[in-house]
Amino acid sequence: MNFLLLLLPSLAATGLAVTVRPYRALVGWINALLSLVALGAALSFARHAIRGGEALVFGPGELLRADGLSALLMVCVAAVVSLVLFSSPGLGGETSYKASQLRRYHVFINLFVFSMLLAVSANNVGVMWIAIEATTIFSALLIPLTLTKASVEASWKYILICSVGIALAFAGTVLGYFDFVSRSGRPENALNWPVLLSHAPLLHPEVMKLAFVFLLVGYGTKAGIAPMHTWLPDAHSEAPAPLSAMMSGVLLAVALYAIVRWKVVVDATLGGGYTDRLLIVLGVLSLVIGSFSIVLSHNYKRMLAYSSIEHTGLMCLGLALGPLGVFAAMLHLVNHTAAKSMTFLLAGRVLRRYHTTEITGVSGLLTTMPVTAGLLAAGILAVIGLPPFGLFISEFALIRAGFATGHPWLMGVVLILLAVAFVALISHLNRMLYGAPPRDVAAGEGSGWTLVLLSVNVAVLVTLGLTLPAPLATLFDQIVRIVSR
Amino acid sequence: MLLCGIALLWRHSLSAYIGAFRWQSLVLVVTFALIGYFGHDPELYIVAVVLLVLKALVIPWYLRRLNERMGAERESRPYVNVASSLIVAGLLVLLAYAITRPLVMVSSLPTRGGIPLAVGLIFVGLFVIVSRRKALTQIVGFLVLENAIALLAALCTYGIPLIVELGVFLDVLMGCLVMQVIVYQIRDTFESFDVEQLNQLKH
Numbered sequence: 001m002n003f004l005l006l007l008l009p010s011l012a013a014t015g016l017a018v019t020v021r022p023y024r025a026l027v028g029w030i031n032a033l034l035s036l037v038a039l040g041a042a043l044s045f046a047r048h049a050i051r052g053g054e055a056l057v058f059g060p061g062e063l064l065r066a067d068g069l070s071a072l073l074m075v076c077v078a079a080v081v082s083l084v085l086f087s088s089p090g091l092g093g094e095t096s097y098k099a100s101q102l103r104r105y106h107v108f109i110n111l112f113v114f115s116m117l118l119a120v121s122a123n124n125v126g127v128m129w130i131a132i133e134a135t136t137i138f139s140a141l142l143i144p145l146t147l148t149k150a151s152v153e154a155s156w157k158y159i160l161i162c163s164v165g166i167a168l169a170f171a172g173t174v175l176g177y178f179d180f181v182s183r184s185g186r187p188e189n190a191l192n193w194p195v196l197l198s199h200a201p202l203l204h205p206e207v208m209k210l211a212f213v214f215l216l217v218g219y220g221t222k223a224g225i226a227p228m229h230t231w232l233p234d235a236h237s238e239a240p241a242p243l244s245a246m247m248s249g250v251l252l253a254v255a256l257y258a259i260v261r262w263k264v265v266v267d268a269t270l271g272g273g274y275t276d277r278l279l280i281v282l283g284v285l286s287l288v289i290g291s292f293s294i295v296l297s298h299n300y301k302r303m304l305a306y307s308s309i310e311h312t313g314l315m316c317l318g319l320a321l322g323p324l325g326v327f328a329a330m331l332h333l334v335n336h337t338a339a340k341s342m343t344f345l346l347a348g349r350v351l352r353r354y355h356t357t358e359i360t361g362v363s364g365l366l367t368t369m370p371v372t373a374g375l376l377a378a379g380i381l382a383v384i385g386l387p388p389f390g391l392f393i394s395e396f397a398l399i400r401a402g403f404a405t406g407h408p409w410l411m412g413v414v415l416i417l418l419a420v421a422f423v424a425l426i427s428h429l430n431r432m433l434y435g436a437p438p439r440d441v442a443a444g445e446g447s448g449w450t451l452v453l454l455s456v457n458v459a460v461l462v463t464l465g466l467t468l469p470a471p472l473a474t475l476f477d478q479i480v481r482i483v484s485r
Numbered sequence: 486m487l488l489c490g491i492a493l494l495w496r497h498s499l500s501a502y503i504g505a506f507r508w509q510s511l512v513l514v515v516t517f518a519l520i521g522y523f524g525h526d527p528e529l530y531i532v533a534v535v536l537l538v539l540k541a542l543v544i545p546w547y548l549r550r551l552n553e554r555m556g557a558e559r560e561s562r563p564y565v566n567v568a569s570s571l572i573v574a575g576l577l578v579l580l581a582y583a584i585t586r587p588l589v590m591v592s593s594l595p596t597r598g599g600i601p602l603a604v605g606l607i608f609v610g611l612f613v614i615v616s617r618r619k620a621l622t623q624i625v626g627f628l629v630l631e632n633a634i635a636l637l638a639a640l641c642t643y644g645i646p647l648i649v650e651l652g653v654f655l656d657v658l659m660g661c662l663v664m665q666v667i668v669y670q671i672r673d674t675f676e677s678f679d680v681e682q683l684n685q686l687k688h
Contacts (some may be wrong), residue, residue, distance in 0.1 A: 027546065061648075126649030133656045137663050144670055152670045159667060163613060163627060163660050170653065171607060171634045175588070180640035182591055191646060206587035 003058040003066070005041035006074065009034035009458060010081075010114040017106035022099040025092040032085040039082050042074035050474045057123060061189050064183055066218065068478035073120040073250075073257050080249045081113050081339045083457070084242045087345055087450035094446075096352070101145055109243065112138040116246075119254050124191045126177075128258055129170055132222060135251060136162040143239045148200035154231075154238035154266075161231040162222055169218020169258070175211035176265070179203045193261060200268035208269045215262045217276055223255035225284070225316060226286040226431060229309050233293070236305035237357065246300065248308045249341030251334050256315060263319065264483055275321035280410065283320065283466060286313025287414060291421035295426075299357045301347050303428055304340065307383055309335045310421055314398060317414065321401040323484045327476050328397035335390035335464055342457040343379035346372055350432075354441055359428050361484020364437030369444075371451050373433055375458065380429050382461045384422045390464030491576045502625045504572055505549045506632075508541035513632050517639055524643045532650050544628065544661055551665055552621060556673065572617060574609050581605035588641070590628070599640045606633035624661065631657050 013031035020027050053324045068146065069433060083305070089095040089103035089107075094365035097105070111313040112135055119131035143155035154372035173191075180190055184199050199207075221228035236244045263275045290310025297303040311332065349372050354362050357382025384387035395418065437443070444452070461468070468476075513545050514537045522530030581604040588600050609629030638650075 057510065124649065127652065130656055133660070137656065137659050140663055140667065147670060147674060148528070149674045152667065152674050156664075156667050159660070159664055160614070160623060160627065163664075164611065164630065167627070167630050167634055168607075171604075171637060174634060174638045174641060177638075178588070181642045191649065204587070204591045204671070207591060210584065210587065242649060372640065400580075478554035 002044055002056070002457070003064045005119065006038050006045070006078075007114060007117055007419060009037045010117065012108045012113065013110040014107055014352050015112070017103060017110065021103060023103035023106065025090060027106060027345030028085070028088060028091045028102070031110060032082065032088070034090070035078065035082045038113075039075075039078040042078040043182075045071040045482045046075050046475060051473045052478075054195075054475075062123050062129065063146055064121045065193065066121055067482060068475055069260070069482050070120045070169050072330065072334070072475060072479060073119065074252060076121060076253060077113070077250045077330070080246055080337060083118045083341060083453055084245050084345070085109075085299055087453055088242050089240075093449070097145070105142065105145060105240070107396055108138045108142050109246075110421070112142070112243075112246070116250060116254050120257055123193055124189070125173055125193060125196065125261065126191045128261070129166070129173055132219070132255060132258060133163070133166045133255070136166060136222070137284045139235075139239070139243060139247060142243050143235055145240050145243075145424065148238075151238040153236035154367065158231045158235040161228075163231075164244070165218050165221025166226055167218070168214050168221075170448075172211045172216075172218055172433035173260075175207060176203075176262070177403055179207040179211065183427070188253055195377050196265050200265045200397055203269045205270050207365055209274060212262065212266045212275060212278070215257060216275075216282070219255050219258045219262075219311045222254050222281060223259065224286075224309050224312050225282050226289040226309060226313070227288065229289065232309060233302045233305040236308065236344075237299060237301035241345055241351065244305075245341040248305065248344055252308060252312050253337060256312065256333070259316075260319060260483060264485065268485070269344075275432075279316045279320035280407075283313045283316030284315065284410070284413065286310065287417045291417045291424070294421050295424040297428075300350070300357050300362065300432065302358050303359070303425070304343055304347060304383075307337075307421065307425065308340060310417075311340075314395065314414075317375060317410075318398045319402065319483070321398065321407070322405045323480045324404060325398060325401035326480045326483045328394050330403050330476055330479050331397065331464070331468075332391065332394035335461060337395050338457045338460045338464075339382045339389070342454050343376060343383065345454060346376045347377060349446075349450070350376070351445075354438070358452060359431055362432045363435035364433075366433045367443065368437045369446075370415070371445055371448065375430060375451060375454055376458045377433060384425050385418065387466040391461070393468075448468050499552050499619070499621055499625075500549065502622060503545050503552065504678055506548075506625050507541055508626055509629065509632055510536065510545075513636055513639075514541060516636065520639055520643055528638075528647045529643070535651065535654055539658060540632065544658070547665070548621065548624070551668065555621075562622070566569040569614075573612060577612060578602075578605035579606035581608055591624060599659065600637065601636035603640055606636065609633075611616075612638075620671055624668070626663050628657070628661065629665070 013034045016030060019025055055065055058064040058261045067354065090099050113132035115131045115138060119128050119135065122128040122131055140155045140159035143158060144151040177191060180196060180199060180203065183202050189195055204351060217228060224232040236248055239247060266275050288310050290306050290313055293306040294303055297306055311370065315329045315332055318325040318332060348363065351357060353369060382391055385391045385395045399411050399414065399436040402414065514533050517533040517536060521527065521533065531597050535554060582601040585601045585604050607630060610626050610633055613626035617623060617626065
């Protein structure tokens with residue numbers, strides 16, 4: 001039942017947006033309200049997991065399944081979706097989009113949401129793959145919402161690189177299944193995750209090694225792990241702000257979730273060392289590329305996109321650093337979702353006012369849009385991991401996990417790279433906040449509704465920076481038990 | 486199938502590419518049907534029929550129409566010339582034999598001899614994508630890659646569960662349509678399909 005409440009609202013919203021033409025503001029509002037239903041369902045899954053309930057399954061062949069890990073991702077996705085839909089264009093305020101564009105936006109963004117929610121609630125790893133591939137297809141159609149050379153180029157690169165990457169992940173899935181079939185025959189629901197996991201110790205290590213390489217490269221492409229990240233800065237910077245917020249805030253996390261699911265299976269076959277080594281190498285590489293690209297970038301949306309690569313790298317590292325590392329990675333995931341969805345939405349506001357994505361073109365933000373500037377500063381300070389924001393705690397936990405598992409040198413490198421990103425982001429932020437605003441840019445905030453919503457993100461970040469609420473701690477505890485068995 | 490994949494490397498005109506892709510899909514359909522017949526798995530017949538309709542009829546027809554509407558496009562100057570392309574393809578197939586040795590050893594299916602070929606074809610598909618300039622050629626390269634993975638699934642496991650297989654086809658079809666939409670957009674904004682021109686986005 002809850003599964004239906006989770007998945008059907010986005011389908012209903014799609015249907016509504018398709019049938020009502022031309023687009024009306026009412027559609028946007030109804031869709032935003034529908035997303036609250038999905039959020040409620042996601043929260044109820046989380047509550048079930050926190051109370052220690054068994055994983056729930058649903059549908060023919062146990063198609064859908066929700067344990068603590070999927071519940072966390074569901075809540076993240078649904079929360080960001082509500083945030084984005086309530087601050088989308090076309091809810092009545094002034095907008096630069098035509099009615100046909102708004103209709104297209106509402107159709108595909110809800111399909112995109114549906115496929116993300118399906119990806120995190122699928123039990124069958126094949127269905128999970130299908131859903132993740134579908135996220136690429138639907139979001140690629142949204143990037144060129146306004147047809148410009150840059151946005152078309154970004155969406156072509158995005159769909160080509162991600163489709164190819166995801167196809168490789170499918171080859172990995174096939175290899176995993178092949179191993180399974182050649183060892184255990186063909187039981188019912190063989191691609192279901194718990195079935196795979198229970199047979200994993202019997203699987204053939206060499207084949208699983210090969211399969212994991214394919215899976216890591218494939219889903220890693222989608223998660224923005226270097227060196228497969230090349231589509232990410234283009235797509236994130238050219239997409240409309242609400243879509244960038246979703247892509248950076250939750251889509252990367254969904255792809256990472258697929259890697260985590262497979263990592264658990266492969267670890268059960270091989271023991272931990274192999275997947276950990278691969279994740280550490282790619283994680284550090286992402287950190288290096290992410291943080292130095294931040295230094296070089298002169299476009300603030302690309303700057304945020306590179307910072308997403310950097311943080312995905314951190315999460316990969318965390319996943320490879322034992323139970324405490326997994327805890328840190330999951331906490332980091334929640335924090336990053338809150339921070340990035342906020343900063344990308346704010347970047348959209350800045351872009352609408354200044355009509356440029358160049359950092360040098362934006363100055364005096366504090367005088368033109370004081371509240372936006374304040375929130376952006378808070379968001380970026382959170383992203384670079386300053387207290388009292390949650391990312392400080394999760395990065396701290398991650399470094400501790402590194403020392404505890406005997407990687408002091410690695411952690412030294414990580415600290416240096418974090419410092420590089422810190423300095424670069426602060427100096428870019430300074431350039432945008434201070435100085436005299438350009439003459440043709442009007443002062444004043446415009447509609448403040450989004451800002452009220454975004455203060456929720458700040459509240460989440462500060463809360464997670466000061467304390468870890470008990471229910472959340474229980475949930476993380478369960479996830480750690482799922483991931484590092 | 487590998488031959489059809491490699492044919493992509495030395496032919497120039499797009500209609501030849503589409504023809505090669507169609508032949509490759511037909512071979513794939515026959516493979517599925519044969520495996521279904523010898524493995525006594527009626528599900529594979531369904532897969533074969535869907536494949537036949539989708540990959541051997543609908544997608545080639547659609548690509549051809551797209552190609553005609555754009556005017557006959559030729560892959561005149563690929564990044565890697567024909568002779569070296571063929572050598573690279575040969576090396577990729579050798580590489581595939583090397584990395585699939587553990588797979589062939591653990592498998593007991595009569596089809597295991599074809600596994601390295603399928604993996605080799607995956608690599609050739611990837612190579613077509615990275616070494617060619619035209620957006621349409623890259624789509625064909627992507628489709629070849631998808632064919633290769635379907636072949637891998639058929640040879641390794643006698644087909645993955647039906648629901649997954651159908652979902653994958655749906656995704657491929659959708660992906661292909663969306664890529665074509667974007668190709669139209671590329672033409673409208675850049676007045677060409679040379680992906681060489683897609684180089685605006687830096688830092």
